[in-house]
Amino acid sequence: MANESVISVLDPEIKPEPNNDGYESVHSRSPLFYDLYERKSELKHQTHYCPGCGHGVAHKLIAEALQELGLQDKTIFVSPVGCSVFAYYYFDVGNVQVAHGRAPASATGIKRSCPDKIVISYQGDGDLAAIGTAEIVHAANRGEKITVFFVNNGIYGMTGGQMAPTTLVGQKSTTSPWGRRPSNEGFPLHMPELIATLEAPAYIERVALSDNKNIMKARRAIRKALEIQRDGAGFSFVEILSPCPTIWGKDPVEARRWVLEKMTPTFPLNVFRDRRPEIPIGNEPPQRPVADVLEITPKAEANDKPQNAHHFKDVKIKIAGFGGQGVLLLGQLLIEMGMREGLEVSWLPSYGPEMRSGSAHCHVCLSKERIGSPLVSRPDVLVAMNEFSLRKFAPEVASGGIILYSGASLPADFVAPGVQVFAIPAAEIADRLGSTKAANIVMMGALLEETECLAPGTAFRVLQDKVKKLDLLEIDRQALSAGRLFIDDQAHVGAVSQPDGFA
Ligand SMILES: Cc1ncc(C[n+]2csc(CCOP(=O)(O)OP(=O)(O)O)c2C)c(N)n1
């Protein structure tokens, strides 16, 4: 990676030294961590975490426990959003990064599909107790056999110190500059106590990274939580009170003291649950393949698969325009067609908070092989439904690629060297057919004709299944043909060309 550098870590061979407070200082790296951590060159001398941050200590304790229990090769770490996300740069285990608050839901899916793995959900307090409150409560209530490490530093660290559900009464934050007031912001949430009201969890403890004694207790709790999962005993949850010196505006030593003196009175350290729940086993429902349930297999095989030989390995398409132009729908139609033709497909939408008339785009991959990432940063084909999208995304198009622009002609000053550009009056064509809304289908016809990536027959069958109103289906059918015809009749005789003459 051009702009990235790495920092090396301490030699794992260095032996522990005795310390005069009775504990051993361990200046070694757990083999559970990567040998090298990737960092930007200007930050290569430090980890992602601020000096004195509790995440580093929590990482170390988890790494040690996994190593001692011999679980490295079986572990899948789920890290969501917040400073906790950086875990995947450090733990040499399976790593999955998920959306804000969704780690328990993703961990549930992973554990259920890979029951022999050790699945860890590692979450901050903003992540787990604010945006993710529902996920954690329901995962705990279902008794999912996962382990949750809940790193509570009483604040949103990553985003600069907004109030979290666990912010202490009176504690100042950027969104409670007067200090948290129960009358306005409510009291701090006590997650272990809350989860301990549920039947299913097996083990719930709160620990603190405040001083050596408590860090040793945290170490034991973390190990125990993992042992419980290893033994298939149920849901285990450890809240870890953790310093965030940077946002608290304290030095690392003060911050650790603050955990003990200010946080533990509100969040008492305790084992809230340590038992093996008795969850009655019901009748297992019959397992059926997803394709059977969705009833898509016979259709795909019978009608569509043999239609197209697919002369490509993969095609990456970006479709962009305004909300309401059918940008996302066009992407969905393409992947539905791809699936029916037996291709691997992905569709990644992106739109602003206001769907209608806000800008919207989606990434579509059609491939003969498994797709590594649904993100399309160098599209082979750009479908630009307006001038803004044309100008914004044209520079991304791969050399030798194609731009299909919905417009009667290209803007006079527009150039895209090395790329084939077609201006298609899709809105006018669709208008003449009876609905401007069908402009996206005109563009689909043009795309299929120019790239031959999918069979027009498949397109029509997909439309038949998706468009319920017969009059609209007829307009779409004509729009599809019109788009193909336009490319055939006009584009190929040079009616649309770029100012540099590249047609
Ligand atoms: C859906 C979504 N909403 C909001 C954000 C912005 N965001 C990023 S991190 C964060 C808070 C993280 O706080 P916490 O879980 O306490 O973790 P910490 O950084 O303190 O370890 C927020 C709100 C986001 N990335 N995604």
Ligand code: SF4
């Ligand atoms: S902002 Fe806080 S939680 Fe995030 S790395 Fe720094 S000290 Fe740790």
